[in-house]
Amino acid sequence: MTKPTTKWWKEATVYQIWPASYKDSNNDGIGDIPGIISTLDYLSDLGIDVIWLSPMYDSPQDDMGYDISNYENVYPKYGTLKDMDELISQCHSRGMKLILDLVINHTSVDHPWFKESRSSKTNPKRDWYIWKPPRYDEHGNRHPPNNWSSYFSGSAWKYDETTDEYYLHLFAESQPDLNWENDDTRRSIHASAVEFWLKRGVDGFRIDTAGMYSKHQHFKDAPITYPESEFQPCKIYHQHGPRIHEFHKKLAELMSPYDVMTVGEVGHSTREESLKYVSEQQKEMNMMFLFDVVEVGSDPADRFRYKGFNLLDFKKAIKSQGEFIEGTDAWSTVFIENHDFPRSITRFGNDSPEYREISGKALALLQCCLTGTEFIFQGQEIGMVNVPRDWKIDDYLDINTLNYYKQFKSKNPNACEDQVNDLMTKINYLARDNARTPVQWDDSPYAGFSQVKPWMRVNDNYPEVNVKSQLKDKNSLLLFWREMLKLRKKYKDIFIYGHFEIVDWENPKVFTFIKTGETQSAYVVINFSTDNAPFTLPNKDNRLLISNKETSSDKLTPYEGRIYIFNN
Structure with missing residues (x-):
């Protein structure tokens, strides 16, 4: 077994903050940067090393800040550049780091670059975005340049009367794709979106839609996937494009003078393709997000075409998400929640009052045992669930x-x-909104997120599920997360760096796996059902390290999980 090299970002626990819904400090109903600063001690006590701050840039907020109108300023309702400087400083003073969302596949239509680009075909910035003339049928009717569909429904092309052409938007109409083929565009992105923030002291980036910048330049029709639809998924023509690794190598080169971490949202790729992004020798990104787990049961091209899944599917997804690093110099991520996906207890556990907490502990136990850098989404640590x-x-x-x-x-x-x-x-x-409801800090009106009605409806269960009550309860999910994160670092040779092997593939109720370290290993058993389930231990001297429930039975109760340690 190849021993991975140790890095600070491999051993870090990262906490993602969705600023609009995290903590409102000035009672306007919207979360803000001062609100984040007020909770840094809470996050430090939890065991967080790195905060990943979702887009806080100036924006019209059509897509919650992923439509950026100015990379070098802050959305006013979130705060100011001075507030950002203070957040960076306060994180660093606690030994924590801060990474930002790097959103450079597209901007907002309100970005000055796009305003110039759309003004005329001869404008110097015309080629900073992707413009194409219409297609006309035999009846003279105007159509988009090809049949590509947007990830947000409908055509990926928007007609603009000003110049009688269409611009490409793989997401919302208000999010035109930048043209990475243009050297000037790339240089401006590097200066405005990357170097500006590195110079202010940020510690890295989560790179949004990291596989999409290099489009195939033929822009031909996509194959027919859904015959009933006019527009078709076009990933084959914009994911892992011909120049994508060239672009990422340049980004990495820009960041090389700084000791930063980078994690790219790639989503889907083969093992061979994944290694091109995150193999150390390739010098592109440190690690990547793949969606095998969070999308299990859904059609990757359309989340709402849902077919369901069982525990075997879940096991396969866990394995495939991280197995590309086995025997290589690559690194992976561990996550089961973020801003784009529903809450993990609802998806993979059981959000009924009877099993919400225990299944949340089962998922915490699972996640803290998996190899890779750990990512937690706000509210996950207290068991927030779907709407x-x-x-x-x-x-x-x-x-x-x-x-x-x-x-x-x-x-x-x-x-x-x-x-x-x-x-x-x-x-x-x-729906993505499941992850975006305001964080539940206490049982006061509006869950302690704000003293006024928030921008988004608070989940009704906040009187039972909140930070304040769980800080007081020694058996709470929050304190279990604290304990698991401590154990993850104490036994990092096993849990962070260890070899992962599933040993009960066909068991429909219990997930059993071994994590192998240099001198010790862990035997992990988790019951993912509402039935009592038998399990067997390996024929070795072992000791119980932790369980999410006080029991000594030879059967696992519903959602019970245990970790046993033994010498190799």
């Missing part, structure tokens, strides 16, 4: 969900009640 099942479409705010619902209604104007209810069930289970 209530009675939410109507008007309760949701995310542009992806709303566009999808509108497209469904447009295509199916006579849809029966059962069809609409089926879609709403899938939205309730899978």
